[in-house]
Amino acid sequence: MQNLCEYATTCPDPLDTRYWVYVQRVQVDTRTDPDTTTVLQDWQRQPGDVCLGPEEVAEPGIGEVVNAVQTGFTRKRPAEPQLVIQPNPTALVNVDTGFSAGTGEPVQLTDTVLGFPIAITATPERWLWDFGDGTTLATSSPGRAGTREVSHRYTRVGDYAVTVAVEWSGTFTVGGFAQVFPIEGVAVVPVAAPGQVQVREARTELVDQ
Structure with missing residues (x-):
């Protein structure tokens, strides 16, 4: 099946928004406060793009950030x-x-x-x-x-x-x-x-x- 998001200039659902995908590789040491972050690879745009609706997380990767903040609130307090x-x-x-x-x-x-x-x-x-x-x-x-x-x-x-x-x-x-x-x-x-x-x-x- 053809990926409509990949080839179309607009998303199939008019309520969706098209996003480019960027990825950054980092190494995080959670033993320190605040966390020590070492960038292994700077932001790079990935092939293609994605269509996301208003109820979805805005960007790929943000879900991991949200989970990390949720679990770390008792430490960064x-x-x-x-x-x-x-x-x-x-x-x-x-x-x-x-x-x-x-x-x-x-x-x-x-x-x-x-x-x-x-x-x-x-x-x-x-x-x-x-x-x-x-x-x-x-x-x-x-x-x-x-x-x-x-x-x-x-x-x-x-x-x-x-x-x-x-x-x-x-x-x-x-x-x-x-x-x-x-x-x-x-x-x-x-x-x-x-x-x-x-x-x-x-x-x-x-x-x-």
């Missing part, structure tokens, strides 16, 4: 959250202690995958708190310093190690392509080191006037 505890370092039994972990704003990340420049938009979705006394909490907000938007009330005197991890979702674009690709799953980024809380009792003292 946002920075650790910055945990703030108030009051700090001493809190009181049965009094709310406030916590915050940065902002809830998206962040922009860049990377190079299989020779393609990648722009990632990472959006924080949930903050997973562990207050160190057996109590955990999931919030849709990072809390705000100076408030009790995220708070916990300790019921016993003691020293507690507090941690928080952020769940990030993401989308990304590939240099030279207009399509925005969603990233499946989430990247979980924990705080670099636990925050320490010393919980003490408030004492009332009588003072002679």
Whole structure:
């Protein structure tokens, strides 16, 4: 059967678009961050061309890039959250202690995958708190310093190690392509080191006037 895409000046389907095919050979070392890419053969146009519809991936080879970004999102991820505890370092039994972990704003990340420049938009979705006394909490907000938007009330005197991890979702674009690709799953980024809380009792003292 004759390949109509190869010989016709337009695609058989009027909604399809004709593309030239270019191939670049690269060697990628994924043990480094970011990946180390060595070009083995520069871009070369291949014989013929292809017709692709609007629902298909725009260029040959982009599928491999998309898969690589999907699987690598947990490695190329946002920075650790910055945990703030108030009051700090001493809190009181049965009094709310406030916590915050940065902002809830998206962040922009860049990377190079299989020779393609990648722009990632990472959006924080949930903050997973562990207050160190057996109590955990999931919030849709990072809390705000100076408030009790995220708070916990300790019921016993003691020293507690507090941690928080952020769940990030993401989308990304590939240099030279207009399509925005969603990233499946989430990247979980924990705080670099636990925050320490010393919980003490408030004492009332009588003072002679």
